[in-house]
Amino acid sequence: MSSNPNFVLQGSALESRASYQSGSPENQWVEVLVDCPEAEAQKKLYTYRLPSELQVQPGDILSVPFGAQVLGAIAIRIKDAPPPELNSAKIKDVEDVVSAGFFPPSYWQLLNRVAEYYYTQLIQVIRVALPPGLLGRSQRRIRLIKGDKRDSPIPNPQSPIPNPQYLSPAARQILEILQAQSAGDYSFAYLQRQVRGAYRAVRELLRNNLVESYLEPPRKGRPKLQKAVTLVVDVFPIDVTQRQREILEVLRRRGGDLWLTELLQICNASSSTVKTLEQKGCVVIQEREMLRSAAEPALAEDQPKELTNDQAQALEVITNLSGFSEVLLHGVTGSGKTEVYLQAIAPILESGQSALVLVPEIGLTPQLTDRFRARFGNKVCVYHSALSDGERYDTWRQMLAGAAQVVIGTRSAIFAPLPRLGLIILDEEHDSSFKQDQPAPTYHARTVATWRAELENCPLLLGSATPSLETWVNINQGFSRESGIEGIPNPQSPIPNPQPPITHYLSLPERIQSRPLPPVEVVDMRSELQQGNRSIFSRSLTEGLQQLQERGQQGILFIHRRGHSTFVSCRSCGYVVECPHCDVSLAYHHTHEDAAQLLRCHYCNFVRSHPQSCPECGSPYLKFFGSGTQRVAQELAQAFPQLRFIRFDSDTTRTKGAHRTLLTRFANGEADLLVGTQMLTKGLDLAQVTLVGVVAADGLLNLPDYRASERAFQTLTQVAGRAGRGNDPGRVIIQTYTPEHQVIQAVRRHEYQSFIETELQQREALNYPPYGRLILLRLSSTDPAQVQETAELLAATLTQKDEDSAGYEILGPAPATILRVANRYRWQIMLKFAPDSLPHLPDFTELRFLCPSSVSLTIDVDPLNLM
Numbered sequence: 001m002s003s004n005p006n007f008v009l010q011g012s013a014l015e016s017r018a019s020y021q022s023g024s025p026e027n028q029w030v031e032v033l034v035d036c037p038e039a040e041a042q043k044k045l046y047t048y049r050l051p052s053e054l055q056v057q058p059g060d061i062l063s064v065p066f067g068a069q070v071l072g073a074i075a076i077r078i079k080d081a082p083p084p085e086l087n088s089a090k091i092k093d094v095e096d097v098v099s100a101g102f103f104p105p106s107y108w109q110l111l112n113r114v115a116e117y118y119y120t121q122l123i124q125v126i127r128v129a130l131p132p133g134l135l136g137r138s139q140r141r142i143r144l145i146k147g148d149k150r151d152s153p154i155p156n157p158q159s160p161i162p163n164p165q166y167l168s169p170a171a172r173q174i175l176e177i178l179q180a181q182s183a184g185d186y187s188f189a190y191l192q193r194q195v196r197g198a199y200r201a202v203r204e205l206l207r208n209n210l211v212e213s214y215l216e217p218p219r220k221g222r223p224k225l226q227k228a229v230t231l232v233v234d235v236f237p238i239d240v241t242q243r244q245r246e247i248l249e250v251l252r253r254r255g256g257d258l259w260l261t262e263l264l265q266i267c268n269a270s271s272s273t274v275k276t277l278e279q280k281g282c283v284v285i286q287e288r289e290m291l292r293s294a295a296e297p298a299l300a301e302d303q304p305k306e307l308t309n310d311q312a313q314a315l316e317v318i319t320n321l322s323g324f325s326e327v328l329l330h331g332v333t334g335s336g337k338t339e340v341y342l343q344a345i346a347p348i349l350e351s352g353q354s355a356l357v358l359v360p361e362i363g364l365t366p367q368l369t370d371r372f373r374a375r376f377g378n379k380v381c382v383y384h385s386a387l388s389d390g391e392r393y394d395t396w397r398q399m400l401a402g403a404a405q406v407v408i409g410t411r412s413a414i415f416a417p418l419p420r421l422g423l424i425i426l427d428e429e430h431d432s433s434f435k436q437d438q439p440a441p442t443y444h445a446r447t448v449a450t451w452r453a454e455l456e457n458c459p460l461l462l463g464s465a466t467p468s469l470e471t472w473v474n475i476n477q478g479f480s481r482e483s484g485i486e487g488i489p490n491p492q493s494p495i496p497n498p499q500p501p502i503t504h505y506l507s508l509p510e511r512i513q514s515r516p517l518p519p520v521e522v523v524d525m526r527s528e529l530q531q532g533n534r535s536i537f538s539r540s541l542t543e544g545l546q547q548l549q550e551r552g553q554q555g556i557l558f559i560h561r562r563g564h565s566t567f568v569s570c571r572s573c574g575y576v577v578e579c580p581h582c583d584v585s586l587a588y589h590h591t592h593e594d595a596a597q598l599l600r601c602h603y604c605n606f607v608r609s610h611p612q613s614c615p616e617c618g619s620p621y622l623k624f625f626g627s628g629t630q631r632v633a634q635e636l637a638q639a640f641p642q643l644r645f646i647r648f649d650s651d652t653t654r655t656k657g658a659h660r661t662l663l664t665r666f667a668n669g670e671a672d673l674l675v676g677t678q679m680l681t682k683g684l685d686l687a688q689v690t691l692v693g694v695v696a697a698d699g700l701l702n703l704p705d706y707r708a709s710e711r712a713f714q715t716l717t718q719v720a721g722r723a724g725r726g727n728d729p730g731r732v733i734i735q736t737y738t739p740e741h742q743v744i745q746a747v748r749r750h751e752y753q754s755f756i757e758t759e760l761q762q763r764e765a766l767n768y769p770p771y772g773r774l775i776l777l778r779l780s781s782t783d784p785a786q787v788q789e790t791a792e793l794l795a796a797t798l799t800q801k802d803e804d805s806a807g808y809e810i811l812g813p814a815p816a817t818i819l820r821v822a823n824r825y826r827w828q829i830m831l832k833f834a835p836d837s838l839p840h841l842p843d844f845t846e847l848r849f850l851c852p853s854s855v856s857l858t859i860d861v862d863p864l865n866l867m
């Protein structure tokens with residue numbers, strides 16, 4: 001394992017840094033992030049005094065006394081004075097620098113930039129970036145530097161016992177203790193117990209380069225070691241028995257390398273037999289690190305495909321990029337964007353660099369990760385929040401090791417500590433799951449990716465069939481800025497450029513093999529009703545579903561909501577059953593015939609049984625409104641008893657691996673139809689899917705949000721794009737009560753560009769993103785009066801700032817669309833401003849200072865979700 005020069009993780013690499021120079025300024029203090037649960041609960045930085053002989057930079061890893069322990073900590077800020085509220089006599093000293101420059105400067109800059117832009121504390125950003133427990137409860141240890149490794153001032157480097165005359169008695173005592181033990185290695189705490197003045201004495205020894213200090217990684221995160229058996233001879237010696245020969249043969253057939261347990265299992269042998277083989281010099285048994293990467297099935301190898309012309313052109317531009325640039329790969333659904341990513345990554349890996357690929361939700365796209373694994377094998381590493389802490393820790397260590405690799409991950413993987421980054425890719429860049437609403441930092445992975453690419457001086461590739469308006473405008477502006485052309489970039493006539501533009505627009509306007517995009521049929525559900533069809537399935541959709549089995553094809557049915565019905569209401573008095581903790585109606589859940597009938601809150605998860613009669617007037621006539629996945633599933637079972645379907649929503653995919661299992665069953669043809677929500681719109685590439693049905697598009701269209709149209713267009717286009725990706729032509733049926741809606745019309749005609757132009761005009765008129773910027777202050781409290789008062793106070797404070805030409809407009813304060821969620825009352829203040837003039841907001845601590853402890857405040861920068 002080669003160690004990377006920038007990220008130094010103790011335990012795998014040692015840092016012997018000359019940080020003990022004298023003459024550094026007296027009286028400095030350092031604020032540190034201490035990594036342990038107690039400190040974390042306090043949500044604050046701790047201040048320590050810097051002994052004059054220590055030189056510390058932000059980003060260094062230190063060891064500090066904390067309570068009775070000595071813990072790992074990250075230096076955040078150097079200060080010339082201690083905080084006034086602390087008694088400076090009581091401030092403890094930093095013990096030592098354990099690892100200098102743990103964060104390379106560019107990475108440290110990135111974290112600081114995120115903290116600044118998103119009005120949040122650096123400590124919060126570091127928590128998002130670091131896997132939990134990376135430094136937690138690390139133990140500081142001291143070990144002898146062996147004579148041959150010592151580039152010391154001692155004349156004879158081979159001398160086993162250095163001349164101790166110039167050392168203090170305490171230092172000599174410690175040296176003796178270490179030398180008396182074969183490994184020459186003790187915990188610092190142990191030495192402190194044995195020797196008075198151990199602290200100074202160890203520093204003396206460090207200064208003389210006689211010992212080294214390191215942090216032992218936390219126990220729970222320790223790499224898992226396991227015995228591996230490696231074949232080391234080509235020709236088997238004659239003295240091996242028949243049985244031993246069999247074992248060697250197995251090992252050879254399996255590539256000469258197996259875990260011991262595996263080998264024993266396969267051969268049904270005992271470990272003593274394998275030991276004998278080791279004694280005979282045929283194999284070596286070694287402890288090796290076993291990476292706890294999430295278990296994934298073995299995959300057949302996959303070769304690069306021969307590219308279409310469009311793909312080849314796009315790839316050519318991408319591979320010729322050098323340095324920072326932003327590239328939009330705008331390819332219709334099924335146009336082969338993923339193949340372009342794969343072939344863009346290959347040369348990066350060959351040159352010893354790494355690539356980072358961000359995807360919306362990893363569980364939903366096992367197919368995508370499979371394609372990467374099939375192409376790049378064990379160079380692929382998956383990183384997302386659903387991994388266990390141990391898995392995350394291992395993945396981090398693997399990334400730090402610095403070998404060329406591909407990391408595929410969700411939002412937070414943008415902070416993956418990959419050295420030598422050569423390319424960043426965001427697949428489905430328009431997807432809103434790249435944005436974190438809360439907790440802070442409320443970052444958008446695309447924004448952070450832009451900064452990271454800039455800092456690492458590498459290209460950023462954004463891929464989508466339906467690019468976000470932000471990206472569209474951004475690419476367009478960069479393009480025209482550099483090349484001097486106005487308006488929408490035209491990929492058909494690339495403008496010759498003396499200097500390469502910093503943004504590029506690449507288009508894949510056709511599907512692979514010139515397959516047509518599926519025709520989209522819009523069904524007006526009002527006329528269905530007029531003609532006497534009361535079913536939730538139109539006649540077209542019914543016919544389409546009936547044909548599936550006959551033709552041996554598969555379909556996808558998209559429903560906007562999970563559950564059975566969105567709400568339950570009394571026919572006699574109109575009462576609607578609501579959540580006792582939130583201002584929303586409860587959704588009715590009924591999964592199958594014998595299952596309990598439940599009412600569930602989709603905001604706080606409150607559950608109650610379904611009442612037999614109206615809680616208000618006692619009437620037995622309760623009616624269900626709004627169809628969710630369960631209701632549709634029940635109606636399907638009634639109307640099409642032969643049809644085999646799989647329900648795919650967050651209720652059926654709760655368990656680990658459920659996504660993969662259900663999708664694999666579907667791909668294997670165990671069902672005719674996949675019925676589900678939003679989750680199935682992404683990246684599904686199945687040749688046998690010909691029919692896509694949208695049961696009711698209206699739920700998507702009429703949301704109280706300025707982004708509703710953009711989002712509806714993206715979702716419907718993506719879901720429609722699942723049809724007809726193989727040889728059989730596809731067909732899409734969208735049912736709606738508003739067939740004339742511009743979103744429906746744009747989806748029907750596969751018209752991205754004209755849709756987006758209309759949309760952009762509306763945004764510009766209202767000064768909404770991407771033309772204006774927004775910051776949303778979210779306040780919440782269990783006390784309705786207090787949160788309202790605080791919101792008013794904050795708004796008043798911000799208004800004063802406004803008079804000093806703060807450069808923003810204030811909307812609100814106003815109660816959130818749903819005032820109460822999980823017993824917390826929510827208020828909001830919106831700030832609107834021009835994108836090029838940063839507002840002069842009071843900083844976070846100032847605003848936070850105005851909030852009583854019972855009111856929590858989140859600053860959502862560039863919010864996507866305004867609810």
Ligand SMILES: Nc1ncnc2c1ncn2[C@@H]1O[C@H](COP(=O)(O)OP(=O)(O)OP(=O)(O)O)[C@@H](O)[C@H]1O
Nearest residue numbers: 305306307308333334335336337338339512683685
């Ligand atoms: N050059 C090629 N020749 C043959 N098949 C290809 C080629 N490029 C891609 N494909 C295949 O075409 C299918 C669609 O490609 P892919 O899934 O990459 O499209 P996409 O643009 O990412 O789609 P979406 O955005 O809809 O998820 C895949 O099965 C892929 O293996």
Ligand SMILES: [Zn+2]
Nearest residue numbers: 570573614617
């Ligand atoms: Zn009633």
Ligand SMILES: [Zn+2]
Nearest residue numbers: 579582601604
């Ligand atoms: Zn609730």
